Amino acid sequence: MILSGWKEIAGYLHCGVRTVQRWEAEGLPVHRPTPGRRSHVISDSVDLDRWVRRRAALPENQRVLSTIKHSEKLQKETRARVLQLREHVLRLQAGVRDLQVWRQRQLLTRVTRLSANRNVELTSSYPN
Numbered sequence: 001m002i003l004s005g006w007k008e009i010a011g012y013l014h015c016g017v018r019t020v021q022r023w024e025a026e027g028l029p030v031h032r033p034t035p036g037r038r039s040h041v042i043s044d045s046v047d048l049d050r051w052v053r054r055r056a057a058l059p060e061n062q063r064v065l066s067t068i069k070h071s072e073k074l075q076k077e078t079r080a081r082v083l084q085l086r087e088h089v090l091r092l093q094a095g096v097r098d099l100q101v102w103r104q105r106q107l108l109t110r111v112t113r114l115s116a117n118r119n120v121e122l123t124s125s126y127p128n
């Protein structure tokens with residue numbers, strides 16, 4: 001996947017923009033379509049992954065590799081939580097719909113009984 005700009009690259013690497021800009025001096029694979037220090041940057045996610053793993057393999061950077069693994073674990077857990085929350089929201093929405101249908105039936109039953117017993121025609125004051 002092609003990443004465009006410092007924010008996208010930093011977001012992909014789960015760090016700050018300034019950190020990614022510092023890493024450019026250490027060999028981070030970013031490309032500038034037009035020359036110049038302040039020009040736009042792009043990068044490929046495959047190249048970034050390769051660079052991070054190569055850098056993490058160095059003895060002084062073992063902490064980086066464990067941080068990446070921990071980050072991947074947190075992302076999986078977050079996705080699972082989001083799916084659970086989405087399921088709960090759908091159940092709540094279904095419950096609210098069922099409750100609205102039940103209330104409407106109760107109201108119609110009351111109106112029908114009253115108009116049958118007293119010949120009074122009532123209208124609903126509840127919105128649909």
